[in-house]
Amino acid sequence: MKIQFSIVFATLFICCFPGSEIAGQTPSNERKANSAAASSDAVSTATSPTKQNEFNWRGKIAAGGLGAIVAISGDIRIEIIEEGEFEVVALKQGNEKEFDRVSIQVKESADGIKICAAYLVMEEQGKYECPATEGSKSMAIDGDRQLRLGYENGKARTFQLADVRVQFRARIPRGTRIAARTLRGNVEAEWLIKGAPSQAVNSDGRVDRVTTNSFSPIDLSSLQGNVSLTLPNEINARVRLGTGSGEIATDFPVTVPGGFRGKGLEGNLGQGGPMITLNTLSGNAELRRAR
Secondary structure (H helix, E strand, C coil): CEEEECCCCEEEEEECCEEECCCCCCCCCCHHHHCCEEEEECEEEEECCCCCCCCEEEECCCCCCCCEEECCCCCCCEEEECCEEEEEEEEECCCCCHHHHHEEEEEEEEEEEEEEEEECCCHHHHHHHHHHHCCEEEEECCCEEEEEECCCCCCCEEECCCCEEEEEEEECCCCCCEEEEEECEEEEEEECCCCCCCEEEEECCCCCCCCCCCCCCCCCEECCCCCEEECCCCCCEEEEEEEEECCCCCCCCEEECCCCCCCCCEECCCCCCEEEEEEECCCCEEECCCC
């Protein structure tokens, strides 16, 4: 059964991410990359030996740089930490015979780091690429078999999909611009804050009251799935929440200048600050307060 979508959210995926590939894996070399180490002037990376269905990566990322995770089928779960390295675990689930049809790629550019699930490009024999929707006019999914992207110039790009879900788990420093996209799956992020002098810290290390705008923008999206973000009890930010057919929920009071309409909500938390965007076409958009 073929399902077609018009690309309403032009920024649903991070696409055409410029830069060099740090560890782009094809099925033949993915396991080698899991046990290799690489470094450059912009980022140092480290990987560790894993099972065939698991990929581990960690590396340094400059403050203000982009940390992006892009999936096609699978959930993304992020912990936003005070400081440290960008760490990602990608776990393949589903039909083991088709694990080789999905590759995990890590790409570096001057803007930051992108980690994504890559698929075979039907128009180019043997080439694996992360599907990108920038500039695309239409999208068609033929079950778990193919993803076809159409463009304004009449050209199309077709990807061979698989009966495989890639579950991403990540830890990303709060100074990083965070972007996470999945086509079919949920996106969840939680901001974990370690205690500081004069702040009350509960038993699991989270601060009861934090007022801050010392973070970089956060952008989470899913086409078919729920999107949620858990934040400190008090925070200054600009928020934009949107859904096509689900519900919008927030534990925070949002100041909305001029009112709002439809399935979108945009306004300020506290005094306003860096932008937080939660978007889904078919699912709920939820902004939660840390308990």
